[in-house]
Amino acid sequence: MTPREQAPALSVQLQHTAHLLDRVMQGESTTALLAGLPSSLRPGIQALLLSVLRHAALARAASTHLVQKPPARPVMALLQTTLALMNVEPKPYPDHTLVNQAIEAAKNHRSTRHAAGLINACLRRWLREADSMRQVLMADPTVRWNLPGWWIERLRADHGRERAQAIMQAYRHPAPMTLRVNARWGDAQKLMTLWEAEGIAARITDTHCIELSSPRPVSALPGFAQGWCSVQDWAAQLAAPLLMEPPTASGPDARWLDACAAPGGKTAHLLELGQAQVWAVDQDPKRVLRIEENLRRIQAQAQVKVADAARPHSWWDGKPFDAILLDAPCTASGIVRRHPDVPWLRRESDVAQLAAQQKQLLHALWPLLKPGGVLVYCTCSVFKAEGENQIQTFVQRHNQAQRLSAPGHLFPQSAQEPADLGQNEARDHDGFFYARLRKLG
Template sequence: MNTDVRAVAAQALDQIARGGVSLRSAFAQAAPRLADARDRALLSALLHEGARWWLRYDAVLDRLLQKPLRGREPVVHALLVLGLVQLAVLGLPEYAAVAGTVEAARALKRPQLAGLVNAVLRRFLRERAALDAAVGRDRVAHSAHPPWLVQELAADWPDDIDAVLAANNAAAALTLRVNRRRASRADLVERLLAAGHAAAPHAWLADAVVLEESTDVTALPGYAQGHFSVQDGAAQLAPELLDLADGQRVLDACAAPGGKTAHCLEHHALDLLALDRDPERLNQVRDNLARLGLQATLAAGDAAEPQAWWDGRPFDRILLDAPCSATGVIRRQPDIRLHRRGGDIARLAAEQQRLLDALWPLLRPGGRLVYATCSVLRRENQQQIEAFLARTPQAAARAAVPPRFGRAAGAGRQNLPGGDGMDGFFYAIVEKQA
């Protein structure tokens, strides 16, 4: 079993960048190979920053290598990317980063390439200023974002594109959501501080606690007892926008992994149906509710085909957290920039339209539908809702989303990544006229 952390990381990063494996899955598969918790922490850092900066250091390697390795030795190519990340991003001591990466080449059974690895990293250190300047002239390589996404962001947010790109490349704070049925936020903050974690209540989100550094949340005090969940602040806005009250019949139409379902139930006693088309992901909802001491009705099914799961009783509230490009959470899931393609957006927009049109008849007159995405692209957000309102006579964007939820974007509001320290998120409220 290969237990060299950099070698393990190179194999996993190659799966992410070349094989299309999600960062979460690659880490889950690789971490058990490492017995030491410090090695697993380094593996996590290497994979996150390797995925985040792949497009930049992949381009840098083209300037450092006469004959590229990505085609004939892809894992060593990934190892070199990680070597550059250690030096330029993680700031590891130069000797440790270079020596450890060279040793990893041997652990990968590529001893004949160890000298090349050493030479490339040493050359990078010598020529770093010139390489940085050259890469800085290419927005795609400099920002480590794919061309299609840079073009979309420039079209949608011309005055904000540099800020969005920078926010996507900055590590995000860890945000928790207190389960108010089992704990108070003040008590949770006190216990976290006592355990040595820099924690503070969010300035205006009533249930949010912000930790300065990421950590293994399962080891935090109160996790096993269901006192809190992990949820970014931007995702903690749904209960307020739904305008919930005890006894309402509520549909969470794309519920997995269950964060918004749980948050709604933490606030009110609801007749809530948590629906998801993936039975395996629905198990995550079930597990999360069990840990938090909450109950809901769970059903597997396609939200756009209600005849297969709906009992005919209308809902007072519908939350449609629609499948989307996830371009608002790239700072947390940097592999999105490697896996998402520009051609995906039209397909996703069509699916969002399909869901909106299918769910609308299930809402009672006078009821409210909240449309949400973790996207920053207008085709999935502002334009999607404007088109829905235009083709749906009974639909009215009567309730304004509060300004603190982001900037005005048509009938909704858009928070851009990093805004108020939160992820990129879009929300719109649509009410059915009686």
């Protein structure tokens, strides 16, 4: 490593992480904020910020407990960042290092300099009283589960206390980096043989699915650039095979639509597995560029369009589709393990608003399906309003819609937790909902 590439001092990283934490809590997404950082800082800050977000509720409760009157936001953010990191297990840094570096960070910036003494006093008090304070603060379910109260209530109302607890326990464990092996190139066994020779630690979890023991940049994965594999969670890998199951028509004349396609993970999978003319539509032009990038990498082609799928008259050629995949925008409540900022960015009212968008998309796309055709609806959500309830209402109102077998609600699962409540094999994956509808002719 050259001196230019060396990680910056921990105090500098704490200052940046605190600044980003403050912005996330003001409603900005972690992904966008991290993308704006210089590449030399990004890996370190990303690791710290995600750890902090996984302990954000405890840090917030502890900081409120420790200060008499709330200090300025940058001071609070630095205090909370450090408190969160002091609660991460296994400890990323010894407590005394974190305290010293936090004080250093406070002194180094004009927005926090005046409060270095306060930060020092609060952190040292936490060190003395952590066990007893943690016990008191953890009595609050929001702190215990690191989730807003409304979220916990909704999980319990949707799935019962036992299932809700299993979901919340799974949320606490970072998700593994999972890859889908391109079936046109080979299978998981073939790629593992190559990677083992390169010393890459990983395990095969399905015919075309590999889980890395620890995440690494895709540029360090032999074969990624050539399209031999793509990053995709195991549960997300169910979409394409489900859409292609009989009675879906395939072949050079078959037409399949991926209606909310960006960044193209599931479009690419469809093209790897099947033969059809595939349309990939998404309304976000920046994200559509990523569909094109992904398809180029796996050397596959689709009709890619920037368009509002809910307004087909603006992009559809009037020829019906044999199959439609609707991977609808949602709360992302199934992927909290990967995006621990999500519970802090969502408001309760977002659930109804997103469910209304999903309903609009379903209603707008259904007429585009051929009689006998199949529509797969999925979301990376565990909330019933975006899954089971959405589909039940749709089927009640569309008597041509016949439900075919599909996984329904799949709950997030961590290999580090005891066996799941019998939903499927012990796998490490995100939460998803899948329904499959056939249009009776």
